[in-house]
Amino acid sequence: MDIVIRGLGFNVPSRVLTNAELEIMVETSDEWILTRTGIRERHIIAEGEASSDLAIPAVEHALKEAGFTAKDVTHVVVATFTPDFVCPNCATTLANKMGMNGVMAIDVNAACSGYLNAMQVGRGLVCLVENAVVLVVAVDALTSRTNWEDRTTCVLFGDGAGAAVLTRTTGADDEGLILDMEFRCDGNVGDHLTVIGGGSRHPYRAGDVVGPEYFVQMNGREVFKHAVRNMDAICSKVLSNCGKTLDDVDIFIPHQANLRIIEALGDRMGVPREKVFVNVDRYGNTSAASVAIALAEARQLGRIKRGDLALLTTFGGGLTWGAGLVQF
Incomplete structure (x- = not known):
């Protein structure tokens, strides 16, 4: 459908x-x-x-x-x-x-x-x-x-x-057609990016002092390696599912975690820099909202036009990652 x-x-x-x-x-x-x-x-x-x-x-x-x-x-x-x-x-x-x-x-x-x-x-x-x-x-x-x-x-x-x-869809003229999405997770490495405090394993107790475990803790080096490798692989998978290649992609919107990850991923995949949408410099890492903001802003700025193929990819705690292909 x-x-x-x-x-x-x-x-x-x-x-x-x-x-x-x-x-x-x-x-x-x-x-x-x-x-x-x-x-x-x-x-x-x-x-x-x-x-x-x-x-x-x-x-x-x-x-x-x-x-x-x-x-x-x-x-x-x-x-x-x-x-x-x-x-x-x-x-x-x-x-x-x-x-x-x-x-x-x-x-x-x-x-x-x-x-x-x-x-x-x-x-x-x-x-x-x-x-x-x-x-x-x-x-x-x-x-x-x-x-x-x-x-x-x-x-x-x-x-x-x-x-x-x-x-x-209501007809052939519709924009924003979601062609496919793919998702993966690996809980074996979930401890690289965590907020432990407040869950049932580390519950709140009245009178407790709030410690660092209640905030984001991250092994940045390991997250970097997993993010680049896994987003690359899942992007390849979703493109293959749809019979597309990177040459067909007009704009690439990755998770805006930091510029080093974005550039390393683009270089590994062979995506020209001009096709990669970046707004991490102005917003930082907004977690779940990252790709949502980037997609909406790219459309607002005219970076996505009718007929364009957009490749989206995300990576986050869990560890979890995914990719999607949208035809505008």
């Missing part, structure tokens, strides 16, 4: 945190951050703001582009590992704020791979339910899980949201 992306949207907080400001907060420098990550600035949520708040403008833009209203939505799938609350889930909270009570609303947690995984769930729902209008949202307020005393990780992350509206 042909499934299309009807509309896209994204949103980032207005508060910008620059490398110069981080120099005051932690032992680092603009040169060190820029050289190792390619990040110049990132957007962070305001006091009292949460993931569902970030998502609303992205959802409104995606619905408007799709020609739908909140009342048309039948399912809400939110990719996040920083929901407003442990319970209720972020999808239910967002649905309530958007006036969508009564729909199916679920969260998907695949860390930075969340957006494409949520899209795959959305595709399944569209196949199962006639006339389904599935709202897929990827949002993370990652700075709420950032240890600002850890200079190796605090420079990497930012907050943001992206949204997409999925339906069945």
Whole structure:
């Protein structure tokens, strides 16, 4: 069954945190951050703001582009590992704020791979339910899980949201046709990227002091190796599934973790630099929202035109990774 992306949207907080400001907060420098990550600035949520708040403008833009209203939505799938609350889930909270009570609303947690995984769930729902209008949202307020005393990780992350509206195709003129998606995981190496504290194995206890285990911890060198190798392999797989090659791809949108990973992946795959979309310098790593923001922004900037073939790939905690091919 042909499934299309009807509309896209994204949103980032207005508060910008620059490398110069981080120099005051932690032992680092603009040169060190820029050289190792390619990040110049990132957007962070305001006091009292949460993931569902970030998502609303992205959802409104995606619905408007799709020609739908909140009342048309039948399912809400939110990719996040920083929901407003442990319970209720972020999808239910967002649905309530958007006036969508009564729909199916679920969260998907695949860390930075969340957006494409949520899209795959959305595709399944569209196949199962006639006339389904599935709202897929990827949002993370990652700075709420950032240890600002850890200079190796605090420079990497930012907050943001992206949204997409999925339906069945209505005809040959549809843009945003999802050709295929592929996904993998490897829990044997899941300890390279973790937030351990707060789960059932390391639960909260009244009176406990919050330690570093409640924030993102990462073995950057190992994550780098796994990310480049596995995103390369899964991109090759999804292209092969569709009878396509890299020569057919007009724009390549990888997870915006850091510039070194993006460049190493592009070089390994043989993708010309001009085909690779990069916005990590302005947003940092926004986790599940990374590819969602990049896809919506690339479309907004005119980097994706009618007839273009877009190759998307993600990599995140779990470890999890995936790729998708979209014909615009």
